[in-house]
Amino acid sequence: MALTETPGAHHRETTPEDIFIEWDVPIEMDDGLLLRADVYRPAKEGRFPVLITYGPYGKGLPFQQGYTTSWEIMARNHPDVTAGSTNRFQNWEVVDPEKWVPRDYVCIRVDSRGAGRSPGKMDLWSARETRDFHDCIEWAGTLPYSNGKVGLDGISYYAMNQWQVAALQPPHLAAICVWEGGSDWYRDMSHHGGILCTFIANWIPMQVTTVQYGRGEDGPRDPNSGLLVCGDEKLSKEELAENLTDLDEQYQQHPLDDEVYRERTPDFSKITVPLLSTGNWGGQGLHLRGNVEGYGRSASSQKWLEMHGLEHWSHFYTDYGRELQLRFFDHFLKGEDNGWADQPPVQLNIRHVDSTFVVRQEQSWPLERTEWTRLYLDADAGTLSAEPPSAAASVGYDTTGDGATFSFGPFPEQTEITGPLAAKLFVESSTADADLFLVVRVFSPEGEEVVFHGALDPHTPVAQGWLRASHRKLDPELSQPYRPYHTHDEIQPLEPGTVYELDVEIWPTCLVIPAGYTLQLDVRGRDYVYPGPAEHLSNMKNPMTGCGPFVHDDPVDRPAELFEGTVTVHTGGERQSHLLLPIIPGA
Known part of the structure; x- marks a missing residue:
């Protein structure tokens, strides 16, 4: 027939x-x-x-x-x-x-x-x-x-x-x-934190x-x-x-979130079709954030979120x-x-430091039982602590170097972090602007960094976040303590030497951290670079050096007179810079 x-x-x-x-x-x-x-x-x-x-x-x-x-x-x-x-x-x-x-x-x-x-x-x-x-x-x-x-x-x-x-x-x-599909063409793809x-x-x-x-x-x-x-x-x-x-x-x-991006960004309130949004914990720089945001903001009454690892x-x-x-x-x-x-509405592949995953069902994102935990930066000691330091301190770094480092640990017991992260930082710059690159890293007791085969890069850190200080303006309706949302609709230059309060979005992550391991926050003025050898994919121009192809090195966007200088992070006293972690009890 x-x-x-x-x-x-x-x-x-x-x-x-x-x-x-x-x-x-x-x-x-x-x-x-x-x-x-x-x-x-x-x-x-x-x-x-x-x-x-x-x-x-x-x-x-x-x-x-x-x-x-x-x-x-x-x-x-x-x-x-x-x-x-x-x-x-x-x-x-x-x-x-x-x-x-x-x-x-x-x-x-x-x-x-x-x-x-x-x-x-x-x-x-x-x-x-x-x-x-x-x-x-x-x-x-x-x-x-x-x-x-x-x-x-x-x-x-x-x-x-x-x-x-x-x-x-x-x-x-x-x-x-x-x-693994981004949903916000400005924040997910073209401009990370501006x-x-x-x-x-x-x-x-x-x-x-x-x-x-x-x-x-x-x-x-x-x-x-x-x-x-x-x-x-x-x-x-x-x-x-x-x-x-x-x-x-x-x-x-x-450079701002205007009609070019709005044409390409959907009206989430009109997405009502049944939806399965699947993201990758290693998708830093593209997609990861968009899958989570698209799931959360879409109007569909029948929607599911799944998160996994491995290659893209x-x-x-x-x-x-x-x-x-x-x-x-x-x-x-x-x-x-x-x-x-x-x-269940949420299915997560819970990630472990040996790159294995355990599937777990959940009822919400972020998880309802999340214990939102502040770790306070101490510039004098170079540490992260559950207790806010009383004494004011500061640490400056050259934006062309490896930045300032703050460490917590070793963890006394196994601890799971799953969900979005954020940081509040009090900073000043020697120039009229500053690009902040935040990297959340984990190290073994022997000092070896825990990295993963991300969506593309085989040496992807635990989490990353970005913010251009002149884009610090927040949207009060969309912002959450765990996910600051910046408008990116105007440039607010810095006055050199003046301290500014910045809220930095760090893309979601998931990791069960064993006892004895250490967590580290790097505040940098340039992209993270894994210290090991680079790898290559045939369809990618950039070598894979930790951030995959998602780097921020355009000289026109980042002129030296604005972004090569000294940034100072203030901690303690009235300027309690901190990292917000999504701790999941019972890990």
């Missing part, structure tokens, strides 16, 4: 695994432009739920070819990822159809406007893209083999735009799984323009379909540049992660009574 065909496909085939594939299906947008999609579906008649992704990474570029070292690490460390699949349809940060189509799902991959085989001007995360994604969802929901329920599932870019499109409330959207992050400037030429539409024969070829990944048309360098909005330049020209991409593909996604989507897209309705 012939299957119902989707109009306009380049060609079709049925695999030995009974997956019916339609390559390069056209989807018409409201302005007449045709986007291109690959459709993987069961080779049988019926109506099935749809999982759809929309993004710029090239639907025809194999994971193994475009992201060689990432694939090799995952395949080596997690054999369950490659088991049960030929892996020939693996594609960066989206589901493997060989593991989803047999479970009666339709998997659709759409090349976003200007990317892969979809023509047009690429304007990353823009309102234009979000409208395109909305229309793709509605197209998918009305296909003759769709059951009318569409889900969104993907990592990073394919997660971030889920927040945006969900706020538009497309009628056929039934559930979203935001896997300090420009250079990630986007390096990411675009490494991962985006390499698969931009119009590269023709200069781009790769899909070994499965035989099609050119970047379209058949060959555009000139000038035409390619004209077809790409320079987001890095926009970030540099817009691994758990999405492991049996642990895939089975979690399946349970969620089987419930909301197929209506299965599979126990998901009884799933």
Whole structure:
């Protein structure tokens, strides 16, 4: 019996695994432009739920070819990822159809406007893209083999735009799984605490323009379909540049949280669809904060938060992660009574110093039983203490060096910290501004630092936070003691030599600290650097030196006359600088 065909496909085939594939299906947008999609579906008649992704990474570029070292690490460390699949349809940060189509799902991959085989001007995360994604969802929901329920599932870019499109409330959207996806384009990605992050400037030429539409024969070829990944048309360098909005330049020209970022940041009050937000404890610099914020601020009455570790991409593909996604989507897209309705709202992988994890269910975020504990800085002793020091003291540091260090411990007993952190610091600067880089570190009794394989960097510290002192203004409605929220809507220069009170957000973390270990807070004027050797990923420009690609070294954003000087931290007396820790009793 012939299957119902989707109009306009380049060609079709049925695999030995009974997956019916339609390559390069056209989807018409409201302005007449045709986007291109690959459709993987069961080779049988019926109506099935749809999982759809929309993004710029090239639907025809194999994971193994475009992201060689990432694939090799995952395949080596997690054999369950490659088991049960030929892996020939693996594609960066989206589901493997060989593991989803047999479970009666339709998997659709759409090349976003200007990317892969979809023509047009690429304007990353823009309102234009979000409208395109909305229309793709509605197209998918009305296909003759769709059951009318569409889900969104993907990592990073394919997660971030889920927040945006969900706020538009497309009628056929039934559930979203935001896997490591930032939700605030200013605070999560472009400017950490108001300090420009250079990630986007390096990411675009490494991962985006390499698969931009119009590269023709200069781009790769899909070994499965035989099609050119970047379209058949060959555009000139000038035409390619004209077809790409320079987001890095926009970030540099817009240092405050204005319309550039608001266009890309969703209205959380309009996100009402069932939501599974999954974050990575090691995602410092991108996503981690956004998954937590998106979960907490979204208006959905049916929402869940899951937190894990390991590399950025691994758990999405492991049996642990895939089975979690399946349970969620089987419930909301197929209506299965599979126990998901009884799933606790929070599932945490509790992290230990040996890089092992223990899954634990919770009822809230932050955890209701959290004992919010202040550790006070003492500049004279270089310590953190539960008791505020009575005597005033201060310590200055050169912002080009390793900063000031404050230590607590050794811990008398095993202690768990899980949740968001914050610091209140009283500081003065020798210049009219100061960038504060806060690093929470843990050391063994032998003095070895406890670091983890983060989302990207293999030597990620326990927690980090950032603040540009001239961005110290707080939003009183959104701020919490454990999560100060800065408006980033005006610059308030410092008067050199004057002491200012600063509240610094430190991104969430989780760690069970054994007895005998020491906790340390570094207050620095530059990025954390792990003292060991750097590592490299094939799709990243920066060497991995502790912060991965999320560094803050743009000379225009950080001119020497403002950010190279002396910063002094004041403690004790009337200036009780402190670190706020989320201690979980009974660890």
